[in-house]
Amino acid sequence: MNTDTLSRITPDKRLEDLVAGLPGKGDHQSNYPVVGPDGKIHLGQPENAHDTGALGADALAHQWLHHFPTEHDVHGPDVVLTPGSMEAANPGR
Numbered sequence: 003m004n005t006d007t008l009s010r011i012t013p014d015k016r017l018e019d020l021v022a023g024l025p026g027k028g029d030h031q032s033n034y035p036v037v038g039p040d041g042k043i044h045l046g047q048p049e050n051a052h053d054t055g056a057l058g059a060d061a062l063a064h065q066w067l068h069h070f071p072t073e074h075d076v077h078g079p080d081v082v083l084t085p086g087s088m089e090a091a092n093p094g095r
Contacts (some may be wrong), residue, residue: 005031008045025073 003009008021013044024032024047066073 003031003033003035004044008032008035008043 006022006024007019009017012018012046020043033046035043038044093095
């Protein structure tokens with residue numbers, strides 16, 4: 003893994019990109035690829051630009067903001083839980 007690209011080294015020692023263009027140019031990158039029991043490659047894909055909803059001074063300090071000024075997260079829709087929509091056992095009992 004290299005920020006936004008999953009690559010492999012071929013038997014003849016060439017670097018071959020398997021997946022490119024993943025969101026990973028901000029504070030957090032795609033990482034930790036593993037082959038699962040299903041034979042497929044799984045990897046960590048955290049939020050990209052920030053984890054608080056606002057960029058901090060570290061975005062400038064790590065210099066990625068200067069290189070990718072339009073990089074941003076795309077969050078999913080809001081989820082509203084209603085009574086009875088979720089059940090969980092009480093671990094205290």
